[in-house]
Amino acid sequence: MPVVENIGLDHAELLRFITAGSVDDGKSTLIGRLLHDSKSIFEDQLSAIEKTSNKRGMEKVDLSLLTDGLQAEREQGITIDVAYRYFTTPKRKFIIADTPGHEQYTRNMVTGASTANLAIILIDARKGVLTQSRRHAYLASLVGIPHLVVAVNKMDLVDYSQDVFNQIRDEFSAFLGELGLHSVEYIPMSALAGDMVVGRGDNLDWHTGKPLLDYLESIDIEHDINTRDFRFPVQWVSRPQTEEMHDFRGYMGRIESGSIRVGDAITVLPSGLTSRIKEILFFNDRYDTAFAPQSITFTIEDHLDISRGDMLVNGGEPPRITKEFDAMLCWLSDQAYDSRRKYIVKHATRLVKGLIARIDYRVDVNTMNHEDINSLSMNDIARVGIKVQQPLVVDTYTQNRGTGCFILIDEVTNNTVAAGMICNS
Structure with a gap:
């Protein structure tokens, strides 16, 4: 190969x-x-x-x-x-x-x-x-x-x-x-x-x-993606059940930003475990390097407890591991926000239960004025505080569009009700 x-x-x-x-x-x-x-x-x-x-x-x-x-x-x-x-x-x-x-x-x-x-x-x-x-x-x-x-x-x-x-x-x-x-x-x-x-x-x-x-x-768009901070949300852990590959364990997903080479050190978040890249695989071929926004499979040198929703990172400014963050939220649903309903936060490949802890203000998209409100209706854009039950590995949206965004899903209907962009607290 x-x-x-x-x-x-x-x-x-x-x-x-x-x-x-x-x-x-x-x-x-x-x-x-x-x-x-x-x-x-x-x-x-x-x-x-x-x-x-x-x-x-x-x-x-x-x-x-x-x-x-x-x-x-x-x-x-x-x-x-x-x-x-x-x-x-x-x-x-x-x-x-x-x-x-x-x-x-x-x-x-x-x-x-x-x-x-x-x-x-x-x-x-x-x-x-x-x-x-x-x-x-x-x-x-x-x-x-x-x-x-x-x-x-x-x-x-x-x-x-x-x-x-x-x-x-x-x-x-x-x-x-x-x-x-x-x-x-x-x-x-x-x-x-x-x-x-x-x-x-x-x-x-x-x-x-x-x-x-x-x-x-x-127009040059080569630098539109963050090339400094390596972010790889694990989408799938590949364990082929074949005699030839019974020891294979690969981590599949899309590189959201940055690049990686065989031999580079990586950190698994939120656990903090470390290892090095052993192989970079794309179908049946091996490569020395990979970079955003490629979808790829990695193997690492150590047997670590890594699962869907974990994030592999390397170099650059480290992301934040948190259960609370501020965001600009666009309400997409024709059903108004109800604080009594339960929502799921989907961030990268991770799903966690969460809630809107507070609504700071709504932006009037015509005048750019900030308005005090206590609910959200379809097409509203507001600055909010989000709390989640398990920690997420996040960047601000201005730093990294791929790991700085999320959606809210209604737990009962499974409908996407809002899209958010994480901002500085």
Whole structure:
């Protein structure tokens, strides 16, 4: 069995991004334009939306139909759920989440943004920066999206005015500075006409930046993952019941951050036991190194009591082992929070019973004001204190998205009712 240097999986090849904006800002049209102009749709798909567009009496193909998949969306002309699409170019692979613009679908945007490298916030050039624009930027910063594109859309309806674009850019830049967002690109465009989406078009020569697709293909996301702190939540302990492998004990899961080499020392938390990496396995091959976000199997040099939910760590800043932590919580359920109900906290691969010990405040996602409340309803975002029965191995969300997040599950219905991001106490 050969040993090679590392597994040939390049995280930088895949870019996950979301689109967000107010109703009718053109999110679905923009994605449709990306798919259409990059030749990432099949002929039968194009034929179907051409027929639908003709039935509606439209002169041009309605590219938004490529993403607005729910019947209710098509009837109302709005995006209700999160629509995911995949496409690829010679330079990169993409997963797109088209998220809702309505305030009542905040939970959907948080869901779509939780794994994104980049967010595209659309602003209608005619309307300028709206309350919803600020809300979506706040949510993007809340879930830790590293990169932001502010797409000033519908420039064709303001005669491609550079002054209009500059005014929107300056106003929004001041707001984003307050949120601590610094990796921001501003792009004027017309998704309907195709200017500055895939090609440059003929109407925005005054803008010297890249078209949107060029920017998405070239942005560096290699450092979006925490490469310093090794975190490996154990998902499964592999004990094959075969004569050839009766002594084999492997630990399977996904590396959430950092990297590891054969021979490196590791600590098992929360027990504190230590050992060294003996083998790194991927199917039938052995490797010298492995790194986030690879799914892998490890063996170690010692026989230790390790089970699902434990975490292997190495180097960097140590995580916190705790039964109490503060978090920003997004309530996802249409059933309001009830302090009498029992909840399960799912953190990485570990499940423990827990409760919301206190609610400090709710964030008004439109004004960013803090409001005193004693309950939580669907789409509410609040700072809370969480207590759990058994210790969890946690990082803050800003340090490590993989080990700084959790969900709350209703113990009776088994429904996911909330998603949380651990913050400093």
